[in-house]
Amino acid sequence: MEQMDFSIEVSESEIEKFADYLYQKENAKATINKYMADIKKFLSFLADDKRINKKVLLQYKEWLVQKYAVNSVNSMLAALNQFLEFLNVGKLKVKRIKVQKQPFLQDQKELTEKECRKLIATAMAEGKEQLALCIETIACTGIRISEIKFFTVERVKSGKVEIYNKGKYRRIFLPKVLQRKLLSYCHNNQIAEGWVFVTKNGKLKDRSNIWREMKRLKEKAGVAESKIFPHNFRHLFARIYYKVTKDITGLADLLGHSSINVTRIYTATTETVFQKKLDKIVEQEILECTT
Structure with missing residues (x-):
């Protein structure tokens, strides 16, 4: 008492x-x-x-x-x-509510590679090159939307972006194709130094504005609004990286996670994908033996 x-x-x-x-x-x-x-x-x-x-x-x-x-x-x-x-x-202090971890992504929220490309193409078609590049940057590096402030002309030229966030330091290596696109954008828009993603007044682009701009692409891109948010491009990067490399430790480093358990959430598949894998295993390995 x-x-x-x-x-x-x-x-x-x-x-x-x-x-x-x-x-x-x-x-x-x-x-x-x-x-x-x-x-x-x-x-x-x-x-x-x-x-x-x-x-x-x-x-x-x-x-x-x-x-x-x-x-x-x-x-x-x-x-x-x-x-x-x-x-x-x-x-x-009050105890938080215990939530059973969901091992699967919700199908209605999983962003596919094809949908990501649609969003980028739609942004470019509407003359929103900066928005398209922002999506590409997150999808190609796995950064958080708040970390675009670390993308400066100087760092992009070096091919490496040092990020300090949540008390941790990590280095992001830029894919060559992304580096060329970013430098071309800076050259064409006369951004000689400092932040890459800036407003017309030279201020750092606000992440809430970027989010709203992304949402406006939904109808022309034909992508559900529930799938369009900055962190989903980070998830897409994680799933693709893990699918290709199976290196969850390296992925944790790239994403800036202290625990691999957090990274596992990013590599989760949807229930539909899991169902297909389960059906295939049962049909080929179990039921085949009983026929």
């Missing part, structure tokens, strides 16, 4: 301090923004009474479960637990 009885009052002023706390922990800007939004949602839930204890936190968890998908709930609880650590009341 000790946790239920213990309580602490949260003040609005601690929110900004929390942002600085996350920055000091070297969290990415996107992560900080996400956590801040989640904690503001939590404070909104508290309404006028800002005193929290274990009971209130469990009520908040139940409220989230009723309103959001499980993955979203766990994401918001992760932010909440970080906030509790910041307040030095880690003993009040």
